[in-house]
Amino acid sequence: MTPSSASKTTARKTATRSKAKNGVREKTAPKRSDKAGNMSVIKIEQMNKWYGDFHVLRDINLEVYEGERIVICGPSGSGKSTLIRCINRLEVHHKGCIIVNNTELTSDLKNLETIRKNVGMVFQSFNLFPHLTVLENCTLGPIWVHKMPKAEAEALAMEYLERVRIPEQAGKYPGQLSGGQQQRVAIARSLCMKPNIMLFDEPTSALDPEMIKEVLDTMIELAETGMTMLVVTHEMGFANKVADRVIFMDEGQIVEQNEPEAFFNNPQSDRTKLFLSQILGH
Amino acid sequence: MAPQRSQSARGYVATVSLPALPPPIGTSGLTGWMRQNLFYNLTNSLMTIFTVVLIWLLFSSASGWFVFDAVMQAGSKQECLKIDSGACWAVIGKRIEQFMFGFYPEAERWRPLVCFLLLFVAIGPLLLPSFPARRQMLWFSAFYPVLTGVLLLGGAFGMPPVKTALFGGFMLTLIVGVTGIAASLPLGILLALGRQSKLLAVRTLSVMFIEFMRGVPLITLLFVASTMLNYFLPPGTHFDLLLRVLIMVTFFSAAYIAEVIRGGLQAIPAGQYEAAQAIGLNYWQTTRLVTLPQALKISIPGIVNTFIGLYKDTTLVIVIGLLDPLGIGRAALADANWNGLSNEIYLFVALFFFVSCFAMSRYSLWLEKRLATEHR
Numbered sequence: 175m176t177p178s179s180a181s182k183t184t185a186r187k188t189a190t191r192s193k194a195k196n197g198v199r200e201k202t203a204p205k206r207s208d209k210a211g212n213m214s215v216i217k218i219e220q221m222n223k224w225y226g227d228f229h230v231l232r233d234i235n236l237e238v239y240e241g242e243r244i245v246i247c248g249p250s251g252s253g254k255s256t257l258i259r260c261i262n263r264l265e266v267h268h269k270g271c272i273i274v275n276n277t278e279l280t281s282d283l284k285n286l287e288t289i290r291k292n293v294g295m296v297f298q299s300f301n302l303f304p305h306l307t308v309l310e311n312c313t314l315g316p317i318w319v320h321k322m323p324k325a326e327a328e329a330l331a332m333e334y335l336e337r338v339r340i341p342e343q344a345g346k347y348p349g350q351l352s353g354g355q356q357q358r359v360a361i362a363r364s365l366c367m368k369p370n371i372m373l374f375d376e377p378t379s380a381l382d383p384e385m386i387k388e389v390l391d392t393m394i395e396l397a398e399t400g401m402t403m404l405v406v407t408h409e410m411g412f413a414n415k416v417a418d419r420v421i422f423m424d425e426g427q428i429v430e431q432n433e434p435e436a437f438f439n440n441p442q443s444d445r446t447k448l449f450l451s452q453i454l455g456h
Numbered sequence: 457m458a459p460q461r462s463q464s465a466r467g468y469v470a471t472v473s474l475p476a477l478p479p480p481i482g483t484s485g486l487t488g489w490m491r492q493n494l495f496y497n498l499t500n501s502l503m504t505i506f507t508v509v510l511i512w513l514l515f516s517s518a519s520g521w522f523v524f525d526a527v528m529q530a531g532s533k534q535e536c537l538k539i540d541s542g543a544c545w546a547v548i549g550k551r552i553e554q555f556m557f558g559f560y561p562e563a564e565r566w567r568p569l570v571c572f573l574l575l576f577v578a579i580g581p582l583l584l585p586s587f588p589a590r591r592q593m594l595w596f597s598a599f600y601p602v603l604t605g606v607l608l609l610g611g612a613f614g615m616p617p618v619k620t621a622l623f624g625g626f627m628l629t630l631i632v633g634v635t636g637i638a639a640s641l642p643l644g645i646l647l648a649l650g651r652q653s654k655l656l657a658v659r660t661l662s663v664m665f666i667e668f669m670r671g672v673p674l675i676t677l678l679f680v681a682s683t684m685l686n687y688f689l690p691p692g693t694h695f696d697l698l699l700r701v702l703i704m705v706t707f708f709s710a711a712y713i714a715e716v717i718r719g720g721l722q723a724i725p726a727g728q729y730e731a732a733q734a735i736g737l738n739y740w741q742t743t744r745l746v747t748l749p750q751a752l753k754i755s756i757p758g759i760v761n762t763f764i765g766l767y768k769d770t771t772l773v774i775v776i777g778l779l780d781p782l783g784i785g786r787a788a789l790a791d792a793n794w795n796g797l798s799n800e801i802y803l804f805v806a807l808f809f810f811v812s813c814f815a816m817s818r819y820s821l822w823l824e825k826r827l828a829t830e831h832r
Contacts, residue, residue, distance in 0.1 A: 287736060290734065290735070291736045297727060299727050301730060305749050314735065314737070314745060
């Protein structure tokens with residue numbers, strides 16, 4: 175899985191670069207990605223989930239193609255976080271099916287391991303391991319999951335720490351870093367596993383305004399490399415700039431999805447209009 | 457006055473950035489510390505003086521009995537009384553070998569002594585990360601229990617066998633205490649994990665074990681070990697009493713350790729498990745690398761508390777006839793020559809326990825500090 179996806183990633187990378195250079199904000203529609211021959215990496219069909227009696231996700235259908243950047247927004251409690259947490263099975267779905275990288279998510283542990291190796295996740299509260307240094311946080315996965323030799327894992331970690339611009343913090347503990355730095359370490363930690371999909375669960379919601387930008391910049395750079403990204407966020411500027419598709423969720427269902435321009439300028443559903451007027455209205 | 461007024465005015469712009477100045481004299485260093493802690497205000501100063509006077513009075517009145525009027529060498533209590541009016545430490549000198557080894561044969565006492573010295577070599581690499589050649593030495597630590605068993609019991613390599621019934625004194629305390637501590641930590645960890653397991657059978661068994669062991673006094677378990685086990689074991693099986701005690705003490709302490717560690721595990725945020733799972737670690741990797749190290753760190757005070765309790769509870773083995781230091785003390789008191797010297801004997805035993813337990817306590821404080829990575 176990994177080598178083939180890596181070569182595709184580089185292919186996508188050059189494509190994205192040229193697009194950026196043209197400066198044209200031409201958006202790829204989901205159908206076009208399909209026609210362009212990009213593989214579908216996530217396929218969710220008729221997926222339902224309950225918390226006890228509470229029906230939290232209702233008939234979710236979603237297909238994500240390689241290299242797509244998807245922003246998921248919606249009021250709190252609408253099920254956006256639960257949706258992306260289902261993709262690496264931090265939450266278990268009850269009906270329907272989820273296929274990630276051609277592997278179906280079931281209670282089979284082998285499948286789960288394969289999927290988690292290739293799906294990175296960044297959390298709202300960073301969730302760095304406080305008893306390990308920044309470097310050790312990054313090498314833990316490669317050493318224990320990929321069975322990589324320690325020296326190689328450390329070189330890899332330094333490479334990604336440089337990419338998120340904090341190599342000088344490698345020897346420190348997470349508690350000594352600012353929130354923005356911690357979140358960038360968390361991104362580097364995920365990238366060290368060389369995933370082909372990255373999930374972001376409100377990555378900037380716990381940050382001070384000053385630090386939101388540094389994390390968003392890191393994410394934008396990551397998007398430019400052609401990474402498939404699903405981002406739950408309230409940063410509509412980010413959605414407008416980076417997303418190929420914006421998905422609006424409310425009360426456990428996908429209410430509307432569209433390219434950002436159409437989504438922001440011409441929302442169709444009343445609920446979307448109300449939501450946008452509330453978050454953009456001041 | 458003028459610049460202050462301008463600062464409180466509505467519009468203000470700082471024209472220079474203020475340099476960092478050293479703190480005022482008397483707020484840092486030794487004088488600062490004394491002012492802050494000893495002579496902060498009138499009440500504080502009076503308390504300091506009162507405490508110093510109190511300590512002096514206690515020291516001066518007790519030091520006579522303990523040191524200056526004490527007798528170090530004498531043949532009996534009567535001789536002591538003739539020489540001086542203070543403590544008769546001579547009894548300790550006369551009985552010191554029994555206090556240390558119990559009734560272990562005199563010619564073989566080098567064996568427990570070697571074990572005792574090697575104990576430090578064995579626990580050094582476990583306790584101190586900076587121990588020289590730590591990785592290699594840990595193999596010795598793993599091998600140490602076997603070595604001690606062979607040395608103490610004998611019957612191999614030309615060493616005459618020694619019955620465990622002859623073990624006694626501080627040696628017995630150390631055997632029961634160190635074995636209990638070393639064995640109950642891993643068992644307690646497994647029980648704590650078992651109690652949180654998703655597998656119902658594992659969880660039920662762990663809960664039953666923990667609740668039973670915690671719900672029964674240690675003395676009862678020791679009696680069970682000394683008498684009742686015979687009813688459950690097939691007739692004719694010989695099962696050493698000391699070994700039974702070691703098992704019971706370990707089980708008892710493991711139940712407490714399990715609950716202490718469970719408390720630590722519950723303090724780990726769910727996000728830690730999720731982050732570990734998200735990078736692909738499996739259950740045992742997550743436990744070993746992420747959650748357990750953090751849980752153990754939080755639990756250090758509770759764990760050491762339990763260990764200190766266990767260490768002192770080893771004196772309970774006296775009720776089933778094993779001769780711990782208190783048993784040796786009683787034997788000494790029963791001697792007509794030393795009749796009535798209970799103060800000296802019990803103070804001596806207390807000193808031994810205090811030194812051991814205080815060392816454990818200090819070690820745990822040191823460990824807590826070393827592992828504090830959150831706000832360094």
